[in-house]
Amino acid sequence: MLELxxxxxxxxxxxxxxxxxxxxxxxxxxxDQIVANIPIxxxxxxxDLERMSDIDPKKDRLMLNESRLIAIAQSVRDVAHLxxxxxxxxxxxxxxxxxxxxxxxxxxxxxxxxxxxxxxxxLDVSALCLRSGNAVVLRGSSEAWHSNxxxxxxxxxxxxxxxxxxxxxxxxPTDRALMHDLFNATRYVDVIIPRGSxxxxxxxxxxxxxxxxxxxxxxxxxxxxxxxxxxxxxxxxVNAKVSRPSVCNSLDTVLVDIAVAGAFLPMxxxxxxxxxxxxxxxxxxxxxxKSIDYAYLKAATPxxxxxxxxxxxxxxxxxxxxxxxxxxxxxxxxxxxxxIISEDSCVCNQFIHQVDAAAVYSNAxxxxxxxxxxxxxxxxxxxxxxxxxxxxxxxxxxVTEKWIAIGDGQVRNE
Numbered sequence: 228m229l230e231l232x233x234x235x236x237x238x239x240x241x242x243x244x245x246x247x248x249x250x251x252x253x254x255x256x257x258x259d260q261i262v263a264n265i266p267i268x269x270x271x272x273x274x275d276l277e278r279m280s281d282i283d284p285k286k287d288r289l290m291l292n293e294s295r296l297i298a299i300a301q302s303v304r305d306v307a308h309l310x311x312x313x314x315x316x317x318x319x320x321x322x323x324x325x326x327x328x329x330x331x332x333x334x335x336x337x338x339x340x341x342x343x344x345x346x347x348x349x350l351d352v353s354a355l356c357l358r359s360g361n362a363v364v365l366r367g368s369s370e371a372w373h374s375n376x377x378x379x380x381x382x383x384x385x386x387x388x389x390x391x392x393x394x395x396x397x398x399x400p401t402d403r404a405l406m407h408d409l410f411n412a413t414r415y416v417d418v419i420i421p422r423g424s425x426x427x428x429x430x431x432x433x434x435x436x437x438x439x440x441x442x443x444x445x446x447x448x449x450x451x452x453x454x455x456x457x458x459x460x461x462x463x464x465v466n467a468k469v470s471r472p473s474v475c476n477s478l479d480t481v482l483v484d485i486a487v488a489g490a491f492l493p494m495x496x497x498x499x500x501x502x503x504x505x506x507x508x509x510x511x512x513x514x515x516x517k518s519i520d521y522a523y524l525k526a527a528t529p530x531x532x533x534x535x536x537x538x539x540x541x542x543x544x545x546x547x548x549x550x551x552x553x554x555x556x557x558x559x560x561x562x563x564x565x566x567i568i569s570e571d572s573c574v575c576n577q578f579i580h581q582v583d584a585a586a587v588y589s590n591a592x593x594x595x596x597x598x599x600x601x602x603x604x605x606x607x608x609x610x611x612x613x614x615x616x617x618x619x620x621x622x623x624x625x626v627t628e629k630w631i632a633i634g635d636g637q638v639r640n641e
Contacts, residue, residue: 239362254307334360343423442608445475452569533559
């Protein structure tokens with residue numbers, strides 16, 4: 228492991244020295260290679276898929292198909308055409324002693340990413356790191372080993388074609404016993420970014436001596452206010468829950484004002500039953516849904532609030548007013564994505580300013596919390612912490628700063 232990390236550290240100088248045009252050409256070549264290698268990648272992905280149960284909600288995240296790979300290739304092209312964040316002049320001044328002082332952006336160096344059953348991350352992270360002048364070490368899960376290996380080989384093809392060392396992008400073994408070496412490789416790895424479950428994120432946070440950027444789990448709420456357009460609320464809630472429930476920006480808890488609960492909750496019945504959504508309802512919501520014979524209804528326990536379901540499941544709580552909704556969110560939110568549905572703009576603004584989350588929505592689905600949707604090309608992750616990066620982040624957070632002082636023989640006398 229240490230030898231692999233050392234090789235990537237050495238190779239990082241090669242990508243750092245590439246011109247903007249070279250890095251752009253590298254990604255455009257990589258996008259073409261992704262499309263050219265679709266049959267090989269899908270064959271390897273099938274080996275991973277056949278080992279996972281069909282009822283496992285992670286299977287959707289693991290699955291690649293032709294349309295998804297074409298979309299990933301387009302994302303890589305989008306990243307190629309974005310302005311690179313490294314080499315930007317942040318400030319410049321001349322000191323009284325004549326020294327010219329500049330502050331510029333420079334790549335972090337070697338970025339380590341630990342992630343679970345999402346092989347698309349392999350290409351997203353590689354593209355963003357390469358475009359920003361960083362090398363990357365990837366540690367995926369054993370469930371996606373064949374997929375990740377095939378995708379990294381595609382990246383290596385492009386690196387070799389462009390005359391760059393393949394060690395700029397390194398896929399690490401999945402043996403958990405080797406994680407200790409990665410966590411202590413402060414000489415070779417500059418930052419580690421965990422992407423996945425809360426358990427994974429906390430494990431990395433507790434054990435790594437290398438600085439980390441947390442990409443937090445999503446416990447996402449949508450609050451239906453008494454002044455909501457209920458048709459609009461219905462459309463948003465259904466989309467946030469069923470469009471792709473295995474991802475972190477999907478809806479986990481619906482909060483509904485008591486004034487509209489009797490009218491709104493029955494509106495969910497047909498769509499939720501079509502998708503077999505299991506609902507964990509508080510006493511008031513349970514009574515409403517029971518009266519209309521909702522098919523997949525359970526009484527909520529305290530543990531069902533503040534729970535990231537990542538499945539066709541959600542909890543529902545009826546609240547007295549917005550203060551009750553805000554109180555619930557303060558107690559149970561993971562500070563990922565929160566939404567309010569209301570036609571009262573003053574109420575929406577109050578919610579936006581009082582909720583502490585990386586992304587807050589007014590009259591829109593939380594499913595938009597995504598680097599691609601935010602115009603970042605792709606994303607490294609969605610950070611719920613407050614230092615360095617917060618929310619969907621990509622290349623703009625893969626740089627740090629360097630001070631450059633240009634003198635002409637000056638010495639300090641004090």
